Amino acid sequence: MAVESCSVEIQKRRVELVETWSKCLNPLLDHLFKIGAVTEEDLSFIKGGGVLGERDCMRTLLDVLQGRGEEPCQAFLLLLSNFEASDFKTTNLSVKEPVSEHLQKHKDILARQHTPGNYLGTTAGLPKADWFTDITFSKHIGLQVPVHFQHETSVVGDAFRAGRAEARGQGETCSFKDIYQSLLSDSGNGVALLSGVAGSGKTTVIKRLVQEWAMDADTQKIVLPLSFRELSLITIPQSLQVLLSDHYSHLKPILPELMTSKQGQILLILDGLDEFSFPLDFERTPKCSDPERELPVGAMIVNLIKGILLPDIAILLTSRPHAVAKVPQLLVNRFYNVLGFSPAQQQQYFVQSCSSSQIAATIWGFVSFHKPLQLMCHIPAFCWIVSTALHNSTSCLFFDFLPQGCESQTSASKEVGQEQFQASSKPNRPINNTQATGSRPVTITEIYCCFYKTILLFHVGGCVEGMHLNRLQDAPRVLKETKAKLRCLGALAFKGLLERRFVFDYSDLTFFSLDGSEFLRAFMMEILKEDRSSLTYEKNFQFIHTSIQEFLAALYYVLESLSGSDPFTGLKSNVGLLAPAMHMHLMTVISKLRQPQYLLRRRIKKALNWGERHQSGHLDLFCRFVSGLLHPRTRFILNGLFRDEPRPYLASCVPLPNASPSFVLQLLYSQLNSPNLSPERHLNVCHCLYEAQDPGLPQRLQAWLKLLSQEGMGQCTLATRDWSELAFLLQLSPDLQTLNLDAQGLSAEGLRRLLPVLPLFSTLRLAQNPLGPEGAEVLSVALQSPDCHIERLWVVSTGLGCEGARILAEGLKKNHTVFDLRMAINNIGDIGAASLAEVLKTNHTLKDIRMRDNLMTDKGAEHLKSALMENTTLEFLWLFDNKFSKEDAKKPKNSHRNIYLVGAAGSEKSQILVKNPDKQT
Numbered sequence: 001m002a003v004e005s006c007s008v009e010i011q012k013r014r015v016e017l018v019e020t021w022s023k024c025l026n027p028l029l030d031h032l033f034k035i036g037a038v039t040e041e042d043l044s045f046i047k048g049g050g051v052l053g054e055r056d057c058m059r060t061l062l063d064v065l066q067g068r069g070e071e072p073c074q075a076f077l078l079l080l081s082n083f084e085a086s087d088f089k090t091t092n093l094s095v096k097e098p099v100s101e102h103l104q105k106h107k108d109i110l111a112r113q114h115t116p117g118n119y120l121g122t123t124a125g126l127p128k129a130d131w132f133t134d135i136t137f138s139k140h141i142g143l144q145v146p147v148h149f150q151h152e153t154s155v156v157g158d159a160f161r162a163g164r165a166e167a168r169g170q171g172e173t174c175s176f177k178d179i180y181q182s183l184l185s186d187s188g189n190g191v192a193l194l195s196g197v198a199g200s201g202k203t204t205v206i207k208r209l210v211q212e213w214a215m216d217a218d219t220q221k222i223v224l225p226l227s228f229r230e231l232s233l234i235t236i237p238q239s240l241q242v243l244l245s246d247h248y249s250h251l252k253p254i255l256p257e258l259m260t261s262k263q264g265q266i267l268l269i270l271d272g273l274d275e276f277s278f279p280l281d282f283e284r285t286p287k288c289s290d291p292e293r294e295l296p297v298g299a300m301i302v303n304l305i306k307g308i309l310l311p312d313i314a315i316l317l318t319s320r321p322h323a324v325a326k327v328p329q330l331l332v333n334r335f336y337n338v339l340g341f342s343p344a345q346q347q348q349y350f351v352q353s354c355s356s357s358q359i360a361a362t363i364w365g366f367v368s369f370h371k372p373l374q375l376m377c378h379i380p381a382f383c384w385i386v387s388t389a390l391h392n393s394t395s396c397l398f399f400d401f402l403p404q405g406c407e408s409q410t411s412a413s414k415e416v417g418q419e420q421f422q423a424s425s426k427p428n429r430p431i432n433n434t435q436a437t438g439s440r441p442v443t444i445t446e447i448y449c450c451f452y453k454t455i456l457l458f459h460v461g462g463c464v465e466g467m468h469l470n471r472l473q474d475a476p477r478v479l480k481e482t483k484a485k486l487r488c489l490g491a492l493a494f495k496g497l498l499e500r501r502f503v504f505d506y507s508d509l510t511f512f513s514l515d516g517s518e519f520l521r522a523f524m525m526e527i528l529k530e531d532r533s534s535l536t537y538e539k540n541f542q543f544i545h546t547s548i549q550e551f552l553a554a555l556y557y558v559l560e561s562l563s564g565s566d567p568f569t570g571l572k573s574n575v576g577l578l579a580p581a582m583h584m585h586l587m588t589v590i591s592k593l594r595q596p597q598y599l600l601r602r603r604i605k606k607a608l609n610w611g612e613r614h615q616s617g618h619l620d621l622f623c624r625f626v627s628g629l630l631h632p633r634t635r636f637i638l639n640g641l642f643r644d645e646p647r648p649y650l651a652s653c654v655p656l657p658n659a660s661p662s663f664v665l666q667l668l669y670s671q672l673n674s675p676n677l678s679p680e681r682h683l684n685v686c687h688c689l690y691e692a693q694d695p696g697l698p699q700r701l702q703a704w705l706k707l708l709s710q711e712g713m714g715q716c717t718l719a720t721r722d723w724s725e726l727a728f729l730l731q732l733s734p735d736l737q738t739l740n741l742d743a744q745g746l747s748a749e750g751l752r753r754l755l756p757v758l759p760l761f762s763t764l765r766l767a768q769n770p771l772g773p774e775g776a777e778v779l780s781v782a783l784q785s786p787d788c789h790i791e792r793l794w795v796v797s798t799g800l801g802c803e804g805a806r807i808l809a810e811g812l813k814k815n816h817t818v819f820d821l822r823m824a825i826n827n828i829g830d831i832g833a834a835s836l837a838e839v840l841k842t843n844h845t846l847k848d849i850r851m852r853d854n855l856m857t858d859k860g861a862e863h864l865k866s867a868l869m870e871n872t873t874l875e876f877l878w879l880f881d882n883k884f885s886k887e888d889a890k891k892p893k894n895s896h897r898n899i900y901l902v903g904a905a906g907s908e909k910s911q912i913l914v915k916n917p918d919k920q921t
């Protein structure tokens with residue numbers, strides 16, 4: 001075998017030699033000079049007049065040696081081995097702090113930087129001792145690119161129940177602990193991606209991960225978190241080495257070592273892929289494996305993710321769903337989806353975030369009773385909004401409704417407020433938001449109004465302890481005073497929404513006359529700090545949560561429309577905003593002259609039509625808020641903002657003091673009846689009706705139920721969107737006991753639309769519908785839902801086949817609620833019987849299974865019989881009309897029950913009937 005030349009060896013080991021030996025440059029040069037390997041001239045060339053750093057000098061030395069030929073190179077390598085033998089390198093380095101001390105310092109610094117905090121930058125409204133409420137994730141092998149036509153907030157609630165459906169059976173739910181263990185384990189290398197909608201808690205997960213890691217004495221991992229926000233600031237090429245040593249200056253002395261010998265211990269966290277402003281070109285970006293080579297930051301990220309740069313490290317990326325596709329599927333080996341808070345976790349969040357358990361119980365009672373609210377509460381940020389809105393503002397909302405005389409008694413008032421509030425959360429009270437008398441917030445818009453008011457009253461400018469009630473009394477004045485600022489902020493939010501922009505810079509703020517006031521800080525956060533590369537100080541801003549941007553945009557739109565102004569005027573120039581009073585007056589006069597009712601209708605119609613037209617769903621929440629804000633009761637929460645109401649010209653639009661203008665409901669109903677409406681937009685119109693507190697919603701549900709109870713409905717197949725509507729209406733119903741959809745022509749797609757409500761029923765009757773294996777997949781998801789209540793599942797004659805039975809069995813394996821399963825006439829055969837037999841081996845809930853007429857033979861019967869030797873809880877197994885060949889009345893060994901296979905040989909009329917003698921009456 002040819003021996004490699006020393007010159008080639010130096011070339012190959014170049015990076016390592018620079019990393020390892022730069023610190024020893026001077027003694028090395030001394031020795032090389034003494035033995036004549038380099039000359040005096042070489043020395044001054046290598047030292048570069050003292051302006052070069054050690055590493056550059058080392059690189060020049062290597063160039064010089066290679067230029068001089070084989071002999072000096074050989075001498076150099078020999079010298080290195082002598083140095084190593086005499087422990088020269090170690091003694092030279094030993095003047096530095098040991099690596100472990102640097103790492104401990106790194107842990108301390110990161111733990112301090114990653115302290116919990118909410119959007120207001122405080123720990124208020126955050127769980128105190130144990131600040132992190134557990135959250136649910138789903139885990140998949142490989143990347144799942146989601147397709148969304150719904151607003152992200154809606155997707156979360158559904159995704160929570162549909163986690164496995166999206167994953168086509170490959171995913172499973174997991175907890176923070178699982179993710180932590182997987183990422184911090186030695187085998188956790190490669191790219192993992194954590195996806196979740198805005199406010200689902202991705203950054204909070206990173207904070208917790210860093211906190212736990214900092215306290216974890218056993219882990220060998222070295223966590224290096226970076227955010228894409230910061231990376232977006234690097235506009236000139238930079239080397240990874242410089243980037244990391246700039247960012248973690250305390251690690252500078254040991255970074256070279258970390259990036260070489262300890263590379264496998266690094267966990268690099270890159271948070272917020274959706275905020276990265278440079279393109280990621282995975283096809284054409286040149287390869288680079290040298291951490292010292294300067295690269296544009298986009299190219300650096302591509303090389304890191306592709307495993308070319310630092311190939312042994314582990315990477316965790318976080319992203320909102322829409323940006324997940326920026327990374328090619330094949331490069332991701334683990335994919336986590338934030339499903340959010342399960343109902344139990346929501347409850348825990350309120351317990352942890354409220355100042356008293358009584359308030360927590362009240363808020364939870366209220367939220368769990370109003371399903372649209374509860375669905376949104378899967379998103380932690382929304383829980384925070386609800387907690388902030390309701391915690392401080394039970395009385396905030398109620399104040400205007402309090403009996404006279406209560407105002408002066410702070411505690412008494414609070415109690416009254418809480419009593420009223422508790423009354424609203426009593427279970428089994430029919431939900432009819434339209435008859436919602438009293439002063440509790442009912443809709444999501446009302447929650448956001450309370451939130452807005454709470455922030456203004458108690459956070460902007462601060463509120464002194466004990467002055468709660470005074471501040472409330474002062475609310476109309478405060479709201480009135482901040483109206484001009486709100487218009488500016490709302491206009492910015494609205495413009496951003498129209499342009500699908502969620503990040504704003506200073507020029508945007510200046511355009512809308514917004515400065516860095518307390519008011520601005522309450523709703524927007526600064527997202528970019530120092531531009532290190534250009535050494536400028538650049539700030540960008542975004543709303544604390546996208547739903548706040550949507551709310552403020554809607555508030556602005558409705559304020560302008562109701563005051564007779566055109567919401568678009570404020571976007572074109574700041575004239576109107578600089579002189580709002582004058583502008584408003586002028587516009588009002590003009591509007592009065594130009595048929596104001598007509599204008600108002602036209603503007604609201606325009607807003608709602610956008611939502612209908614935009615398939616992306618990004619205007620869904622905006623439309624819901626607009627609909628909600630048109631209800632006088634909702635606007636009354638913000639009394640002071642809408643102080644001039646009711647304006648005379650609105651009188652005909654508001655026939656009732658406590659109802660949305662009828663034209664709004666008419667508009668929404670005409671959308672609902674439009675034949676071209678997609679199921680997603682159809683569902684959003686239902687949400688709009690809820691926000692507008694449409695008194696017709698309960699009747700609509702009744703009409704639905706009546707229609708479904710009619711004979712022969714199976715012939716008139718309902719459209720998918722109708723099932724979406726039914727699902728929505730059912731959520732508003734207090735009585736979720738039995739859902740009878742026997743013979744309704746319900747397809748798998750229709751069933752998928754009903755998924756949000758399926759787990760809430762105790763009896764699901766779905767017989768004689770063409771569900772097939774795809775329908776079984778939906779049912780399997782429902783059966784695994786954390787809020788599953790299904791006890792009786794009747795799917796007789798639904799075309800399951802053996803594949804459908806297998807999928808359903810997967811769901812049943814993880815279910816603990818179903819005891820009565822009827823699945824006759826489904827052709828599940830022996831394969832289906834084997835799948836169910838597997839379920840029976842571990843299941844302790846099923847008591848009665850009916851599988852008549854399913855093409856089962858003796859083989860299937862054997863599977864079932866052997867499973868019954870392990871199962872002790874099943875009481876009945878009905879197997880009439882299958883294809884068993886012989887008469888059999890065997891009792892399986894160890895079974896304490898009788899199993900009968902009855903029927904003449906060859907007869908199709910045969911059965912196995914299992915009777916549990918203990919349970920027979």
Ligand SMILES: Nc1ncnc2c1ncn2[C@@H]1O[C@H](COP(=O)(O)OP(=O)(O)OP(=O)(O)O)[C@@H](O)[C@H]1O
Binds near residue numbers: 132197272
């Ligand atoms: N596990 C949790 N326990 C308690 N509070 C949480 C948790 N997760 C999130 N929150 C609350 O929700 C807010 C939003 O969370 P976070 O900023 O982590 O979301 P995100 O997914 O990173 O959002 P974005 O995509 O907008 O950056 C936090 O400020 C905090 O108040």
